[in-house]
Amino acid sequence: MTPVIELLCQHRSIRKFTDQPIDQATLETLIQAGQAAATSSFIQACTVIQVNDSHKREQLAQWAGPQAYVAEAPQFLVFCADMKRHQLMCQIHDAPMESGFTEQFLTASLDCGLFAQNLMVAAESLGLGGVYIGGLRNRIEAVADLLELPELVYPVFGLCLGYPAQNPEVKPRLPVSVVLKQDRYDDSQDVATIREYDQVVREYYATRSGGTKDMSWSEQISGMLSKEARPHMLPFLQQRGFLNK
Template sequence: MNETIKTIMNHRSVRKFTDEKLTTEQIHTIVRAAQQASTSSYVMAYTIIGVTDEDKKEKLFAISGQPYVKNNGHLFIFCADLQRNYQLTDKSTTVINGLQSTEQFIVATVDASLAAQNASIAAESLGLGICYLGSLRNDINQTNDILELPDYVIPLFGLAVGYPAKQTEKKPRLPIDVIYHENKYNTNEAKQKELIHSFDEHITDYYKGRSENKRMDTWSNQIRNKYSTNIRMDVNQFVKNKKMNTH
């Protein structure tokens, strides 16, 4: 196993960082690594916003409710961005229809996600810790206003990066046979349930044995609870208001 794969396999979310800030060189290295991610048709349909203003961090923390939004070495926010593409066009009806399509919305969100994962691996290879922050969509309109985003730009998630205050446990992942199917989708529900039941037992042991935030829970129970409550239902209209994913 080479060092890159070791870094990937050793990933864990870090939610407590020291007070040490990233250097400009570290920030630029992480962003340049993000830029080397694959991108659909060379579009590079994303923008990364680094938030250093403490007032803005405080406002984003109020939206998120997670202290590591403000207490970190550096906060990156990844945005799906078709604004620069819009600026380069003749603004014809055909162009507008293309930019506002579901396909281009997918392109922009995938481009941003690929860039973010490159950034994460780069940061971890430098001995830093990371945590993704989807919680910034708890009030996506307010996040948009704080960052002063124009049309065709959507804040997708944050990425808190910094020096870990302590080592955290690595969280288990689903069995490979649940995730990886050959040639077609595996619709053998009985087999899937068997594998997931085994994983539930494993994750229960993990939660009982970890050093902090011990609890009794299963993966299946978490999923059932997640989808039994409607959250962030304003995101759909927000995206359309930003002139994206309209058709």
């Protein structure tokens, strides 16, 4: 184990924060740590909107759930997959951009994930904590309008950041044998292994300090995946210039 691996394995989402602010210089250092992540073909397709305006924060908190911590966190960032500046660069070089490819959507979205997770780990290394907010996609069109996002830019998720005012237990992950396969995809043992893992998760939920519940992992996942998943996403993305080819 290295200190970095220990830090990674201690991750847990933080949803309650102290009043201690994060100064702008620290935030910009975290942004640089995010930018340092690998980026597909050097495309650098992530733009972060730092939301300071308290009215916008309240509105986003409502649309996301409501999830009060979106308004309460010392910092709230929205990670946007952004192909707009690339369009500008193509214009500069008289090379009309072929936009709308699924490949571009994938690489821009991946860039956001890698950028954000670098930033999250950097934040955790400074004693900060945070939680991603996919709930923004409940009302993605309204979020895009509120933040004045142009075509070829879409909000992938938000991130609350601050100094933790809670100390939640680490959430147990799937056994390595389920997520690491040798040479081919063999899931013949997975159901049995996941049944054992279900007990671990049930125990975690039954005993955790931040609110208990009686639920296994497979129950949680099957409940979630037997419902529609934000069906407005495809038309929204297509209208914004993504996923058309």
